[in-house]
Amino acid sequence: MQMDDESSADDEAWFHSWRGVLFTSARVLRMADSDMVQHDGFPLTWFDVLSRLADAGPAGLRMQELEEVALFTRSGLTRLVDRIEAAGLVRREPVPGDRRGVRVVLTAAGRQRYVAAIARHRELIEREFGRRLTPAQHQSIAEALWPWWHEADPAD
Amino acid sequence: MQMDDESSADDEAWFHSWRGVLFTSARVLRMADSDMVQHDGFPLTWFDVLSRLADAGPAGLRMQELEEVALFTRSGLTRLVDRIEAAGLVRREPVPGDRRGVRVVLTAAGRQRYVAAIARHRELIEREFGRRLTPAQHQSIAEALWPWWHEADPAD
DNA sequence: CGACAATATCTGCAATGACAGCCTCTGTCA
């Protein structure tokens, strides 16, 4: 998303910061994904789902809830869960009062693989992103970008 | 990529800033992509290619160069360019001294569509990202994340 | 010159993602 590198005024400082955000996430994510595929045997999309389920209670989450909180997958959740289920990391269970619904829960294996994956993942993020900035910089970025990971997604 | 929201110490400030970067780019990008598809008739991946070509000289870029600078597409460039070419926005031309190579250049229509698209795009980014932070915040984010959009991609 | 590794790009094929329409089950309301 190159535009004009030569942007003159700093009334376009926002543009430089946007590029920073964009490039940083693209690059770190690319690295993280390939690392995860290689070492954990599944991609970040799976990790995203597993982490949401790990954070949820033992009752898991319904497909709809999962779709709402998932960062990456906006569509195709059904089949994504199919795959993860086929790998034995999650299980679909009936929802007590509603025969339409399904709740997705982590299996023991799923939790285990998740725990292993998150350890690696954090290390990688810390190494590739965390250590490259000062605490003060992290502080101000976290503060500035807070709204985006705290608001409900407006795109929905 | 939920992990522990409850992370206690601020020796993990890096983690919050990473989440900020991640969520921000994911959300703004989602918005930008759907807006572009809707109004310009092509997705951000096309825009990415068009913008690189617009920045390149009139000789365009070779596939390989394009692949190096493109932010989004790491594979499937051949077919991506196929599609854009089929739409008449770029053209493949022979490379003078090397019959293996191809250079991709923007057509007049391509340049036109690109110019229209970039205007909208900038507006959207400014509105959804630019205006939501102070100049000082942009300043410090831009400064902190500078390395990532300035370094050669290490993942290659 | 002829063999061969290295380049530059393309193809084939399987996995993943986007969308739209379908089916089942619920809750409501006459």
Next chain:
DNA sequence: TGACAGAGGCTGTCATTGCAGATATTGTCG
């Protein structure tokens, strides 16, 4: 209680990606 809109997920289908293996040129060396 029975029609019916709406909710919750799933399936069909097609576009896009990801990878590995072709193809066609070049450059290098003996």
